[in-house]
Amino acid sequence: MAAGPVMRVVIANRGEVAGRIIRACQELGYTSVLLHSTPDKNTPAFRMADETVELPGQTPLETYLNIPVVLQAAMKADAQMLHPGFGFLSENGTFAEEATNAGIIFVGPSAEAIRVAGNKIKAKELARKAKVPTVPSYTGTERDGKKLLAEAKKIGFPCIIKAAAGGGGKGMKVVREESEFNELLDSARREALNAFGSDVIFMEKYLEHPRHIEVQIMMDSKGNGVHFFERECSIQRRHQKILEETPSTALTPKLRDEITSCALRLAEEAGYVNAGTVEFLLDSKNNFFFMELNTRLQVEHTVTEMVCGVDLVHLQFAVALGEKIPLRQEQITQRGHALEARIYAENPSKNFLPSTGRLGQVILPLGPCRRFDFGYAATDEITPFYDPMIGKVITWAPSRAENLKRMHATLSELVIFGVFTNIEFLKAVLENAKFQNNQVSTSFLEEQFGEGFTAKPLSQGQHEFGREATQAARAIATGINGSHGTGLQYQSPWTNS
Numbered sequence: 001m002a003a004g005p006v007m008r009v010v011i012a013n014r015g016e017v018a019g020r021i022i023r024a025c026q027e028l029g030y031t032s033v034l035l036h037s038t039p040d041k042n043t044p045a046f047r048m049a050d051e052t053v054e055l056p057g058q059t060p061l062e063t064y065l066n067i068p069v070v071l072q073a074a075m076k077a078d079a080q081m082l083h084p085g086f087g088f089l090s091e092n093g094t095f096a097e098e099a100t101n102a103g104i105i106f107v108g109p110s111a112e113a114i115r116v117a118g119n120k121i122k123a124k125e126l127a128r129k130a131k132v133p134t135v136p137s138y139t140g141t142e143r144d145g146k147k148l149l150a151e152a153k154k155i156g157f158p159c160i161i162k163a164a165a166g167g168g169g170k171g172m173k174v175v176r177e178e179s180e181f182n183e184l185l186d187s188a189r190r191e192a193l194n195a196f197g198s199d200v201i202f203m204e205k206y207l208e209h210p211r212h213i214e215v216q217i218m219m220d221s222k223g224n225g226v227h228f229f230e231r232e233c234s235i236q237r238r239h240q241k242i243l244e245e246t247p248s249t250a251l252t253p254k255l256r257d258e259i260t261s262c263a264l265r266l267a268e269e270a271g272y273v274n275a276g277t278v279e280f281l282l283d284s285k286n287n288f289f290f291m292e293l294n295t296r297l298q299v300e301h302t303v304t305e306m307v308c309g310v311d312l313v314h315l316q317f318a319v320a321l322g323e324k325i326p327l328r329q330e331q332i333t334q335r336g337h338a339l340e341a342r343i344y345a346e347n348p349s350k351n352f353l354p355s356t357g358r359l360g361q362v363i364l365p366l367g368p369c370r371r372f373d374f375g376y377a378a379t380d381e382i383t384p385f386y387d388p389m390i391g392k393v394i395t396w397a398p399s400r401a402e403n404l405k406r407m408h409a410t411l412s413e414l415v416i417f418g419v420f421t422n423i424e425f426l427k428a429v430l431e432n433a434k435f436q437n438n439q440v441s442t443s444f445l446e447e448q449f450g451e452g453f454t455a456k457p458l459s460q461g462q463h464e465f466g467r468e469a470t471q472a473a474r475a476i477a478t479g480i481n482g483s484h485g486t487g488l489q490y491q492s493p494w495t496n497s
């Protein structure tokens with residue numbers, strides 16, 4: 001960009017994604033203004049931002065999801081641009097529209113594109129227009145149970161009932177046989193109404209053991225579009241991705257060509273601008289089907305950055321400012337293998353119950369080709385108000401086999417005390433022979449770890465280290481936060497001792 005007045009960018013998000021965007025602002029010479037809730041004061045993003053504005057309140061509804069409060073703060077901060085990150089208001093068409101009307105550049109697609117993509121029925125229609133394969137489905141307006149059952153039979157069992165306005169895996173019901181149809185239809189409608197304020201549902205064929213493959217795209221306002229290849233996100237727990245990688249071992253060069261072309265065609269048909277992710281399911285016979293278009297940066301964008309050597313947030317800003325994408329498709333290549341592991345504050349031995357509390361020592365083991373995007377540091381508190389993801393570990397290596405070892409070594413050295421974490425669980429997945437041999441699907445975790453997971457107990461040495469490290473963190477926290485430090489108790493990460 002030509003030198004001009006310094007851009008002021010408001011970040012309407014928290015945790016690791018806020019940190020990610022602030023770093024991009026620093027590199028681009030923009031002033032970052034972080035909007036934060038009361039409990040998020042003193043988190044790493046708060047400490048990194050050039051300026052901060054407190055949104056009084058604790059819950060997301062009072063703060064990060066409160067459109068009038070967020071926009072007022074953005075206007076008061078005199079921001080030219082607003083980056084929504086992911087989650088919260090990032091896929092809210094009204095928010096994008098009101099920000100634009102207030103004269104602030106929304107770093108993302110148009111409100112209209114967000115709305116089309118956010119409605120699963122409209123998104124399916126878009127895919128059909130773009131000649132992108134979709135699973136056999138019923139998306140009509142019929143409400144009568146008997147007629148819907150007839151439609152379900154045409155699709156064939158198992159089929160899945162989904163909320164048109166759905167997201168986050170909520171309101172989805174898999175119907176395996178005719179006799180359970182009515183009951184599941186009622187409960188899908190009830191759940192959809194509760195979660196999304198609309199009981200409009202649709203039905204589609206349920207694929208057994210598919211893989212989740214998504215394509216990263218970037219479109220500019222001059223009509224240029226490129227893709228940054230695929231990510232495989234089949235390792236999911238309750239539809240929540242936990243390990244993501246690229247390239248996917250499931251794609252042949254021909255299949256990769258087809259799926260990435262489909263993703264670009266869909267984005268062009270939508271008149272889409274900025275970063276987006278087109279999600280597909282791939283069945284065991286290598287047929288792929290469009291699932292949804294996510295109109296934001298994804299949590300797992302990091303693996304694409306590692307393998308393609310790009311900075312997707314820089315590109316998002318450039319495109320939002322009306323610039324042309326500075327890359328041609330043939331300049332974008334996949335080099336080596338990248339893997340991301342999401343580190344959650346949760347207890348795998350207790351059915352992954354979220355684990356809140358103040359963090360003791362946190363040691364991020366630096367080393368070659370290891371990246372850490374963390375939302376919390378030692379002495380920060382994991383509160384019950386937000387998603388319990390502490391951060392992400394991303395590793396790169398020339399090949400998948402080497403990278404699985406690199407990730408395993410990195411996780412083995414990663415130290416997080418004060419709360420329970422899923423680190424040992426992630427290591428167990430990496431040690432699993434089927435995972436190592438690429439025999440995965442979205443039901444992998446349920447099949448391999450459905451019985452539950454109990455981590456190996458810590459050694460005496462690890463316990464002692466944990467106690468000492470926590471004492472040290474407590475001393476630091478007492479210095480920073482006064483009496484808060486005394487709340488720091490040593491808790492073994494995976495036993496109750």
Ligand code: ADP
Binds near residue numbers: 279
């Ligand atoms: P949401 O928007 O609520 O996340 P999606 O439609 O993206 O819902 O689906 C989330 C996950 O549910 C997918 O990644 C996949 O694991 C599973 N799923 C959804 N639709 C199907 C289907 N037709 N067949 C098999 N699995 C499905």
